[in-house]
Amino acid sequence: MSNAGAVVAAIRMRKERGIVTALRERGALSDRTATAIDAKRGVARSVMRNLLQHGAVKETAAGAFYLDEAAYETMRTERRRRGFIVAIAIIAVLAVVAALTAANL
Numbered sequence: 001m002s003n004a005g006a007v008v009a010a011i012r013m014r015k016e017r018g019i020v021t022a023l024r025e026r027g028a029l030s031d032r033t034a035t036a037i038d039a040k041r042g043v044a045r046s047v048m049r050n051l052l053q054h055g056a057v058k059e060t061a062a063g064a065f066y067l068d069e070a071a072y073e074t075m076r077t078e079r080r081r082r083g084f085i086v087a088i089a090i091i092a093v094l095a096v097v098a099a100l101t102a103a104n105l
Contacts (some may be wrong), residue, residue: 015039015047023057023067034064051075 019039028035039048048065051057056072057065 011043012047015044016051019044019048019051019057020067020072023065028064028066029069030066031058031060034058034060034062034066036063037065 019037022037023029023035026035027033037048039045048057051072052059054071054075056068056075058068059065
């Protein structure tokens with residue numbers, strides 16, 4: 001079984017943390033303190049697009065970016081919620097398979 005999905009998810013999370021950390025370290029937490037971020041290639045570009053779509057990172061008219069802490073926390077909470085739901089669904093499927101297997105013994 002391949003772990004490619006987990007590897008890709010880990011890479012995306014690392015890039016996301018890097019972008020968020022860079023914005024925090026630069027104090028880019030409002031449109032007045034926005035800064036340039038180099039996320040134009042590869043995974044960083046995809047991660048930045050996702051952050052922008054969720055409103056966690058916002059772009060100013062000047063092409064600079066800043067972190068919206070509240071929107072970022074909302075995004076992370078939703079991600080955890082979806083992960084929990086998927087985990088529960090997997091456990092339920094495994095329980096049904098185990099029950100059916102035991103019934104056929």
